[in-house]
Amino acid sequence: MTMLAAPHTVPPQPNETLRAGFRNAMSRLGAAVNIVTTDGPGGRTGFAATAVCSVSDSPPSLVVCINRGSSAYKPVIDNGVLCVNVTGDTHRPVCQLFAGKTPAAERFALGEWTDMQTGSPVLHDALEAFDCRISEVYSSGSHDLLICEVIALKPRSEGRGLAYFDRAYHAIGI
Numbered sequence: 576m577t578m579l580a581a582p583h584t585v586p587p588q589p590n591e592t593l594r595a596g597f598r599n600a601m602s603r604l605g606a607a608v609n610i611v612t613t614d615g616p617g618g619r620t621g622f623a624a625t626a627v628c629s630v631s632d633s634p635p636s637l638v639v640c641i642n643r644g645s646s647a648y649k650p651v652i653d654n655g656v657l658c659v660n661v662t663g664d665t666h667r668p669v670c671q672l673f674a675g676k677t678p679a680a681e682r683f684a685l686g687e688w689t690d691m692q693t694g695s696p697v698l699h700d701a702l703e704a705f706d707c708r709i710s711e712v713y714s715s716g717s718h719d720l721l722i723c724e725v726i727a728l729k730p731r732s733e734g735r736g737l738a739y740f741d742r743a744y745h746a747i748g749i
Contacts, residue, residue, distance in 0.1 A: 602740075602741055602742050603740070603741060604740075605738050605739065605740035605745075606625035606626070606738060606739055606740075607625065607627070607661060607662075607736060607737070607738055608623060608624075608625060608662045608666075608670050608737045608738065608739050608744065609623070609624045609625070609627050609659050609660060609661055609662060610622075610623055610624075610659075610660040610662055610666070610669065610670065610673050610698060610701075611623075611624045611627070611639055611641075611647075611651075611657050611658070611659050611660070612657065612658045612660065612695050612696040612697070612698075613647070613650055613651045613654045613656060613657045613658070613695050613696075614654065614656075614690070614694050614695050614696055615650075615653070615654030615655070615656060615693075615694060615695075616653060616654065617649060617650035617651070617652070617653025617654040618650040618653075618654075618679065619650070619679065619680075619683070619696065620646065620647045620650045620651070620679035620682070621647060621673050621679075621682055621683075621696065622641070622645060622647040622673055622674075623670050623673040623674035624639060624640070624641070624659075625739050626639070626640035626718075627639050627640075627659055630722060634724055634725075635724070635725040636707075636710070636722060636723060636724050636725060637659060637705055637707065637722075637723045637725065638720050638721065638722055638723070639657065639659060639707075639720075639721045639723055640718045640719070640720055640721070641718060641719055641721060642717055642718050643714075643717060643718065643719055644717065646679065647679070648719075650679075651709075651721070652709075652712070652719075654695075655708065655709050656693035656694065656695050656706075656707065656708050656709065657693070657695050657707050657709065657721070657723060658690075658691065658693065658695035658696060658697050658704055658705065658706050658707065659704065659705040659707065659723075660697060660698040660701040660703075660704050661701055661702040661703040661704070661705075661736070662698070662701065662702065662736075662737045663700070663701070663702045663734040663735055663736060663737055664734070664735040664736070664737050664744075664746035664747075665700070665734070666686070666698070666700075666701075666737055667737065667744050668685055669685045669686045669698070670737065670744065672684065672685060683696060686698050686699070686700075687699035687700065691704070691706040691727045691729060692706050692726055692727045693706050693707065693708065693726065693727075695707075697729055700731065700734070701729065701731065702731050702734050702736060703728065703729070703730055703731065704728065704729035705723070705725050705728060706725070706726055706727040706728070706729070707723035707724060707725050707726060708723065708724050708726055709721050709722070709723050709724075710722050710723065710724045734748075735747060735748040736748050
């Protein structure tokens with residue numbers, strides 16, 4: 576039987592060759608592109624994320640991974656709410672704003688934004704929006720895994736998805 580390290584144990588840091596190889600390998604793991612946003616006492620901000628997936632439908636919940644060194648980290652944690660905006664192929668310019676070092680206030684310059692129950696910004700023409708309350712936080716390496724309870728949805732029935740693969744955006748779907 577294999578025992579796992581206690582959650583509070585800091586794992587050894589991989590060497591730079593392994594880290595670089597890992598990053599290159601992960602660039603070949605295609606994933607949907609999402610804009611994760613928040614607003615509240617901690618401030619209004621957002622970030623581009625591919626590390627988002629479903630956890631359960633009872634209750635409806637997602638996991639969102641965020642780097643603790645990200646400028647969006649403190650506002651997301653302080654607000655305790657977020658919205659996962661699933662992007663489409665027309666959102667490439669918006670994704671580039673949220674993926675870079677663009678100041679938080681300028682990230683919302685493109686796109687039409689509204690809000691839902693949590694007050695987190697919702698991209699009007701997102702393919703889907705998951706309005707969430709953060710219910711649990713787990714730390715692993717440089718990131719926190721946020722378990723997010725979905726409290727509202729904003730679906731859209733048309734549009735092609737946007738994926739990130741080999742360090743580039745690609746339209747997916749029919």
